[in-house]
Amino acid sequence: MVVILKENPDSGRISDLTAWLESLGLEVHPTVGKVQTILGLVGDTSKVDIELIRALDIVQDVKRISQPYKEANRAFHPDNTVVTIGDASFGDGSCPIIAGPCSVESREQLLEVALRVKAAGATLLRGGAFKPRTSPYAFQGLHADGIKLLLEVKKETGLPIVTELMDLSQLDLFDEVDVIQIGARNMQNFELLRQVGHTDKPILLKRGLANTLQELLMSAEYIMAGGNHRVILCERGIRTFETATRNTLDLSAIPMLHEMTHLPVIVDPSHASGIARLVKPMALAATACGADGLMIEVHNDPAHAKCDGPQSLTPGAFEDLAEAVRRIKPFAYKA
Amino acid sequence: MVVILKENPDSGRISDLTAWLESLGLEVHPTVGKVQTILGLVGDTSKVDIELIRALDIVQDVKRISQPYKEANRAFHPDNTVVTIGDASFGDGSCPIIAGPCSVESREQLLEVALRVKAAGATLLRGGAFKPRTSPYAFQGLHADGIKLLLEVKKETGLPIVTELMDLSQLDLFDEVDVIQIGARNMQNFELLRQVGHTDKPILLKRGLANTLQELLMSAEYIMAGGNHRVILCERGIRTFETATRNTLDLSAIPMLHEMTHLPVIVDPSHASGIARLVKPMALAATACGADGLMIEVHNDPAHAKCDGPQSLTPGAFEDLAEAVRRIKPFAYKA
Amino acid sequence: MVVILKENPDSGRISDLTAWLESLGLEVHPTVGKVQTILGLVGDTSKVDIELIRALDIVQDVKRISQPYKEANRAFHPDNTVVTIGDASFGDGSCPIIAGPCSVESREQLLEVALRVKAAGATLLRGGAFKPRTSPYAFQGLHADGIKLLLEVKKETGLPIVTELMDLSQLDLFDEVDVIQIGARNMQNFELLRQVGHTDKPILLKRGLANTLQELLMSAEYIMAGGNHRVILCERGIRTFETATRNTLDLSAIPMLHEMTHLPVIVDPSHASGIARLVKPMALAATACGADGLMIEVHNDPAHAKCDGPQSLTPGAFEDLAEAVRRIKPFAYKA
Amino acid sequence: MVVILKENPDSGRISDLTAWLESLGLEVHPTVGKVQTILGLVGDTSKVDIELIRALDIVQDVKRISQPYKEANRAFHPDNTVVTIGDASFGDGSCPIIAGPCSVESREQLLEVALRVKAAGATLLRGGAFKPRTSPYAFQGLHADGIKLLLEVKKETGLPIVTELMDLSQLDLFDEVDVIQIGARNMQNFELLRQVGHTDKPILLKRGLANTLQELLMSAEYIMAGGNHRVILCERGIRTFETATRNTLDLSAIPMLHEMTHLPVIVDPSHASGIARLVKPMALAATACGADGLMIEVHNDPAHAKCDGPQSLTPGAFEDLAEAVRRIKPFAYKA
Incomplete structure (x- = not known):
């Protein structure tokens, strides 16, 4: 951490x-120029509240x-942390696929x-x-x-299940x-993360x-600080000025993370895109740059899905995607 | 609502x-071009799930x-909806000010x-x-x-209090x-809004x-759909590529909303800005374009505030701001 | 400037x-921690190419x-730099208004x-x-x-004129x-700036x-480096995810700049907004936070303007705006 | 094109x-609801100025x-349009690579x-x-x-050359x-595009x-309207709030375009990223989702490159990338 002091600071205040x-356990190394003075801090700064220092009146920036x-x-x-659930391992160099409908609608739909x-x-x-859902209607x-239907289908198929928790009461x-x-909308619901x-x-x-x-990792840190280290991060598109796609999938996040x-x-x-036709090319791109897994929406009848139909694949299209991912995987980027 | 069909749609499918x-209570008016067919829908479309229609295979866009x-x-x-709390009325043409520290730290701090x-x-x-807080540390x-301190100080000063609810358990x-x-981070915590x-x-x-x-208003709609119509909206800056300020205050949101x-x-x-020096000019600008109120952080000792110190005003600077707002208010925009 | 070295750097490389x-005229002050070494640079760093240093293999960040x-x-x-043209002075605490049609269409239109x-x-x-124009059509x-019509109307009215240069050939x-x-689209047309x-x-x-x-100021720097110091900066809205307004007017840019x-x-x-109804409230807000001037589109017949009609005011609406600006100005923010 | 009229429009004005x-060559199909009236326009609307219609006072939106x-x-x-230059064909299903230094520095550097x-x-x-360059310094x-060095090295190696035109005077x-x-900074320098x-x-x-x-395609349209149809589009990252990478590479632009x-x-x-370590994974991802080519910065001595060193690959790293692209190409997405 580097603390940049305002011009011509009072030497008593610097002391x-x-x-x-130093009382926070940090070593302090000053760089004194004619005008600008900089303090280099060495030690564990992860728990230092940067805003607290920035607020001091002799400080210009931190x-x-x-x-x-x-x-x-x-x-x-x-x-690498490897998170294993059933036959799927995330982080070991493989690329398991999580698939299923956006929302559970009926036993028949889910099972099929x-x-x-x-x-x-x-x-x-x-x-x-x-x-x-954005609209209360x-x-x-x-x-x-x-949840009950998910557990029944889990029993019947042996597939472990992933489902969203929106509130601690659930x-x-x-x-x-x-x-x-x-x-995504709860990524900074800190009480939920803590629990x-x-x-x-x-x-x-x-x-x-x-x-x-960095904020995504700080949210992971909330979970890990409670003792649970099995966190899988998921990139799902960010909001930009572009309107042709719903969001902009940020694939450079994969190698960067x-x-x-x-x-x-x-x-x-x-x-990310909200468009079924873009799911396959983007799944291949994600695999190519080293993703540790994919999460794909599949619906047996996308045109009548109760939500997010336009981005769901048919089971047939999913088979095609899964096969393409399997074929490209051996040629994907390895750090 | 306008439904744009794919080229050369099957007439049976259109029927x-x-x-x-029509079964949803809408009137349907078709516009049939040589290539493009458009359906104009008239009636209450606020409860129609636009995604459901977009997903139909004869539909190109909605x-x-x-x-x-x-x-x-x-x-x-x-x-205008007017929300009155104590001596403050929001929406009646006045511009009440909510003020206080970012976080409650002690009885002395809060009371002062x-x-x-x-x-x-x-x-x-x-x-x-x-x-x-972004960091668990x-x-x-x-x-x-x-909360207890807030209620004590409310009793002592007669000031009604505003404080943040982060989770239903609280x-x-x-x-x-x-x-x-x-x-802001809970604006789409839909369970919280509903409750x-x-x-x-x-x-x-x-x-x-x-x-x-529009999303802000959909979140207000969640609250109002439960029967509570006393909602005050608050613009507090949005995220952009600019880094000189923490966020970009979107004041055109005032007349637009x-x-x-x-x-x-x-x-x-x-x-919005995260910089105390920008609070006064932006408070004046907000007043000038018709804001129904202001919310200002004030701390008796900003340099030792436990959070968000750099954006807090001293009580003296707040007095100056409040006076300037009072003087500019008569010349502010009225729709 | 602070240069952060990679862990455990070779001491010969540091020398x-x-x-x-030092050969660039800078003083170098090292901060050596157990793991991290930082070099504080003191002197005129404005002409140092930061990318060049960042590229060195012992450097982690600058x-x-x-x-x-x-x-x-x-x-x-x-x-303050004060730029005076005719009766208008920008930067002296006043708030002159530049007004006129988006595009010159005819002598009658412009003169009126x-x-x-x-x-x-x-x-x-x-x-x-x-x-x-975005479209070639x-x-x-x-x-x-x-240009000829502008000069004629200048002669007739005595109003100095402001008009856009798109290419050096003009x-x-x-x-x-x-x-x-x-x-805005030429803000980083560096050859144009230089000329x-x-x-x-x-x-x-x-x-x-x-x-x-910062980039806006670097573009101003291109102009000033050539010897021309009379530069007036203009905030006109930035691109964000919001779609209710065409762009987001960034008024905190005024006090920040x-x-x-x-x-x-x-x-x-x-x-900025692309909506005539928002021009007056945002002009008042801009004045309130200290703008050194305003630039307003006015058309005698906005519904038949050849471009940007929806954001143009009628002359009557402009009179109302100018009067409101005059009245609010004495109460505006002064740094 | 759909024109939405304001509520209860005057029927004479509609006529x-x-x-x-109709005088613009369009068929007009009205949809008249109790409150809302919509005009569906059928025909070649590509040359209709949407802003002109939006400005009419009976029009709410277009x-x-x-x-x-x-x-x-x-x-x-x-x-597909296929653009062929020497041995490289863009658009025929192959993925040619353009490579070379960010800037030409010397004959030795360029030739090597x-x-x-x-x-x-x-x-x-x-x-x-x-x-x-952002800075005039x-x-x-x-x-x-x-340019002379580029042409010499073209002669010596037989490689066709790609280089940037910044101003018509060049x-x-x-x-x-x-x-x-x-x-990228000249994408909307319309005079340059036209020429x-x-x-x-x-x-x-x-x-x-x-x-x-859409704006990218409108800029391509400027070039094509002049008769030159050999346009190659290039995605190079867009500006978002993310700061870990310089820009955010928008790979969904590939299948969408x-x-x-x-x-x-x-x-x-x-x-896009500004970080050499991300170039290979993102090149593989781009290939995987169907890119028609790649453009890669290579420098014989990135640590002393005169610009953009941190994102340049060494020739050795480029060989590795080119080989990886070649191997993954057969498994890439095909529309």
């Missing part, structure tokens, strides 16, 4: 500041050099989709029981009944759920629509 | 679609003409700030007991103790709170960092 | 780097502390608008002869004929033009749709 | 509008259904890089003689001398240049940092 910084996240930081944990995606190679089943999911229903998803950090379940944490990679963190990073190409 | 749209929000829509409620801002003309006291607020503590704030829609308290709803005005909705719209210039 | 930095612009920097020129805006208090006339302006036509406008830096005319430089304040630079800063509220 | 629209570009539109030209990238499989040589290129120097590059539309050279058109795909246009689309992963 006070230096003493206070710049972090080391990252503010620690548990999630690859610098301190060089080896589950059997088809399993046959095509998916190793986890996704399906929403609680649906975050849109379909909000089957709630407890949806947590009791998630006992037999295999992976808890935290949605799932006390569960023993893998957490699939989606990047918020306007959150930086692989440098910043040891956690596995998967990609959801369905929500 | 099916038309019948289905465009909304009327807005998807109804309770919040000025078209259906031409008169409250007395000073009251003397300077603030009519509501703000202060965070539950603080959404940063100060998170005094929680129940913070709701019991808010019984005597006057205004519940929903923070505060069942309370009888005014809700101060902050715009998310990357949310459109005044066209779209009858709800009052206030501005928080402290969080 | 080489230090020697090279952070600027002082700004990369010099001529435009308030730190080196504490007093000019007389009306002059009567209402505008002190400069704007009008486009060369129009940057849209009206592109009257070119040389447009420069000869600008001999009698009073202020050369560089449009107008060799003219003796004031330059109105519009901020690009996706450019930072006033800190960063001594150059005057004006606001164009017409182009 | 006038209808007559005028929405385009067909695209405003015509020459670039795949709907009217279903077959050219020989190395040719041996590794590159079929075009890039190198900047005119460099758009940064290296601006060798200008005419740079055009005479480009006689023997094989491909004219229009840089290169009258040359007989292929144009490599880079997407602006904050431009939509392939739907919108028949023109070839290539990717420049070097400028």
